[in-house]
Amino acid sequence: MDDQNKNLILATALSFAVILVWFLLFPPPEQAPGPETAPEPAVAEQVAGDTATAPAAAPATDTGPVTGTADEATVNAPRIDIDTPRLAGSISLMGGRIDDLSLKDYSVSLDDPAKVTVLSPVGTPSAYYALYGWAPGSGLQPGDVPGANTVWTAEEGAELTPDSPVLLHWDNGNGLMFRRQIAVDDNFMFTVTQSVENTGQGPASLAPYGLLARHGVGEDGDLPGLKNFFILHEGVVGMADGQLEEIDYSKMRDFEIDPREGAQAEVMQVTENGWIGFTDHFWMSTLAPEPGSAFRAVAKYDANRKIYQTEAVLPTLTVAPGESTEVSTRLFAGAKEWATIRSYERAGIEGFIDSIDWGWFFFLTKPIFWLLHEIHKLIGNMGWSIIGLTLIIKAILFPLAYKSYVSMAKMKELQPKMEALKESCGDDRQKMQQGMMELYKKEKVNPAAGCLPILLQIPIFFSLYKVIFVTIELRQAPWFGPFRDLSAPDPTSIMNFFGLAPWAGPEPGTILAMLLIGILPLLLGISMWLQQKLNPAPTDPTQAMIFAWMPWVFMFMLGGFASGLVVYWIANNTITFTQQYLIMRSQGYKPDLLGNIKSGFQRKPKPDEK
Structure with missing residues (x-):
C-alpha cells in the first residue's frame, strides 16, 4: 500500500x-412540539396554581414567602393589553405580571399558523411569567410591599404600545406609595421602572427585584416541549461580570438547599454588569438591571411546587420620610434574533450576544x-x-x-x-x-x-x-x-x-x-x-x-x-x-x-x- x-x-x-x-x-x-404551541385550556387538577416566591432580602429573617393560588380572582383579574409591531398579549393587574405574550412574526409551524407563545399565565399548563416587586427589609412585613397577589390600579383604557407606557400604582395604607411604569420598544424589550414614595413617619428599607418563573408539571417538574437535545442548551443562561453561566433544568433540580433562599438555589453576585433568565431553542426571557448596577442573580428550583425561577435582586434601599427612589430593569422576552440581540448588546447589555448557544467552536460559529x-x-x-x-x-x-x-x-x-x-x-x-x-x-x-x-x-x-x-x-x-x-x-x-x-x-x-x-x-x-x-x-x-x-x-x-x-x-x-x-x-x-x-x-x- x-x-x-x-x-x-x-x-x-x-x-x-x-x-x-x-x-x-x-x-x-425528533420533531417534538416545542414551547411554540399555544397554551391549552387550564386543567383543574394541575398544581400550577401556586405562584413564584419573592426573593429574600437582607436580613433574610424579615422576609416571608409570597404565594397564591389560581382561584377565580387570579383568572378573572383585570388586564392591560399589549400591542406592538411584534408582540401581542396582556399584563395582569394581579401582581402586575407580564404573563401573556405571543410573537406576531412567528408561527408554530409551517402547517400551523397559530402564533408562538412566549409567556403564559398561571392556570395554563407550564405557566411562564415575569413578576416584579419589593422584598421587605428591616421593620417591614410582607403585607407592606406589593406581592404576587397585589391588585394594582391603572388608568382606564390603558394599553401598552411602543408609544404609550402604562403606569400602575398601589398604596399600602401605611405611608408607602408604590408605582410601576412599564414601557416596551418595537422589538422584544420591556423596561420596568419601579418607584416607592415614603409619606410615613419612619424610614423604610426594601430591595427591588424582578423574577422569571416557569411552572413544571409531573412528579419531576418536567417542562413540556423542550428539545432535550445534547447539542442544545436549554435552561438558565446569564452573564455575571463577563462570565457566561449556563445551567440545565435537570441540574436545577439537583441544587442544594440555600439557607438564604429557602429553596434549592445557586446564587451569583454581580458587581457591575450582568443579566439572567431562561433560554429555549429559539426563544428567551431575561432580566437585565441597568449597566453598572450590582445585584444578586439567583437560579432557584422549588421542588414542592415545581417552579423554576431566576431572580435579579438589587441591593436594599433605605427611603427616608418625604423621599422617593426608583430603579429600572429591562426584560427581554422574545425570539433570539442575532441582529436584535446584538443591538441590545450595543445598547449596554454586556455579552448579550452570547445568549445564543454558539457552542465549543464559538470562534468558528x-x-x-x-x-x-x-x-x-x-x-x-x-x-x-x-x-x-x-x-x-x-x-x-x-x-x-x-x-x-x-x-x-x-x-x-x-x-x-x-x-x-x-x-x-x-x-x-x-x-x-x-x-x-x-x-x-x-x-x-x-x-x-x-x-x-x-x-x-x-x-x-x-x-x-x-x-x-x-x-x-x-x-x-x-x-x-x-x-x-x-x-x-x-x-x-x-x-x-x-x-x-x-x-x-x-x-x-x-x-x-x-x-x-x-x-x-x-x-x-x-x-x-x-x-x-x-x-x-x-x-x-x-x-x-x-x-x-x-x-x-x-x-x-x-x-x-x-x-x-x-x-x-x-x-x-x-x-x-x-x-x-x-x-x-x-x-x-x-x-x-x-x-x-x-x-x-x-x-x-x-x-x-x-
Whole structure:
C-alpha cells in the first residue's frame, strides 16, 4: 500500500469516525412540539396554581414567602393589553405580571399558523411569567410591599404600545406609595421602572427585584416541549461580570438547599454588569438591571411546587420620610434574533450576544454565522446563501487546497519511481522507507498534505451544523420548491417521487425516512462518489471495499440532518471535485474519471481466484 493511499484512507476513516460518533451522540432531533404551541385550556387538577416566591432580602429573617393560588380572582383579574409591531398579549393587574405574550412574526409551524407563545399565565399548563416587586427589609412585613397577589390600579383604557407606557400604582395604607411604569420598544424589550414614595413617619428599607418563573408539571417538574437535545442548551443562561453561566433544568433540580433562599438555589453576585433568565431553542426571557448596577442573580428550583425561577435582586434601599427612589430593569422576552440581540448588546447589555448557544467552536460559529447573515442580506434566500458561504469558505482554504492537490498530482507522477524502489528494496522495509523519504525530499512532495483539507472540514462541518441548528434565522427558512424549512430534514423521498407528488414523505426522524431518502441525501452520495472516482480504486481489496461503501453510508447517515447542512455538504463536494480536477490537470496529471467509474463496476477477482 503506497503512502498516498495510506494517508487518504487515514483521513477519510478519521472523518468518517468523527462524524459517526457525532451522529450517535447528537442524533437529529425528533420533531417534538416545542414551547411554540399555544397554551391549552387550564386543567383543574394541575398544581400550577401556586405562584413564584419573592426573593429574600437582607436580613433574610424579615422576609416571608409570597404565594397564591389560581382561584377565580387570579383568572378573572383585570388586564392591560399589549400591542406592538411584534408582540401581542396582556399584563395582569394581579401582581402586575407580564404573563401573556405571543410573537406576531412567528408561527408554530409551517402547517400551523397559530402564533408562538412566549409567556403564559398561571392556570395554563407550564405557566411562564415575569413578576416584579419589593422584598421587605428591616421593620417591614410582607403585607407592606406589593406581592404576587397585589391588585394594582391603572388608568382606564390603558394599553401598552411602543408609544404609550402604562403606569400602575398601589398604596399600602401605611405611608408607602408604590408605582410601576412599564414601557416596551418595537422589538422584544420591556423596561420596568419601579418607584416607592415614603409619606410615613419612619424610614423604610426594601430591595427591588424582578423574577422569571416557569411552572413544571409531573412528579419531576418536567417542562413540556423542550428539545432535550445534547447539542442544545436549554435552561438558565446569564452573564455575571463577563462570565457566561449556563445551567440545565435537570441540574436545577439537583441544587442544594440555600439557607438564604429557602429553596434549592445557586446564587451569583454581580458587581457591575450582568443579566439572567431562561433560554429555549429559539426563544428567551431575561432580566437585565441597568449597566453598572450590582445585584444578586439567583437560579432557584422549588421542588414542592415545581417552579423554576431566576431572580435579579438589587441591593436594599433605605427611603427616608418625604423621599422617593426608583430603579429600572429591562426584560427581554422574545425570539433570539442575532441582529436584535446584538443591538441590545450595543445598547449596554454586556455579552448579550452570547445568549445564543454558539457552542465549543464559538470562534468558528460566530464568524460563520455573521458571514451567512451578511450574504443573506444581499441574496435574500438562505439556501443560496449557504451555497455562497461554501464558495467563500472554499476560496479562503484554496491556498491550502492548491498545495494539497499539487502534492497529490506529484504523488501520482512518482508512482513508477516508488514501484521501482519497492522492487529494488525487496523485504527491507527500513531501506524502502529511507528511500521514499529521500524521494519525497528530492521531489518536494509532502505525503501528508492530502489529509489537511479533509481534516479542516471537520470543525467547519460541526460549526455550520451548530449554526444551522441553533439560530432562529434558519428556522422555517425556505429555499425553493418543497424545501420550505432548511433547519428541518429533506422533506422529499422516494415515496413522494422526490417532491413531485402532492403527498408528504415519511415522518422525519423515523427509520422509514432514513431508508426512503430524499433528493438531497442522494445528491450528497453521488457527489462523494464522483469525487472518489478522481483516483483509481486502491488495489488492496479492503481499501477498495471501504471506499466503495463510504459515499452511500454517508448518504443514509446524513439524510436525517438539517437540509441546509446537506446543501452545504453537496456544494462543498462539488467545488472540491472541480478544484481537484482542474489543479491536478494543471500539474500534468489527467484523472481518468470515466475509466475509474467503469472499473468500479467490473467484478474484482477474489484472492483465491488469482
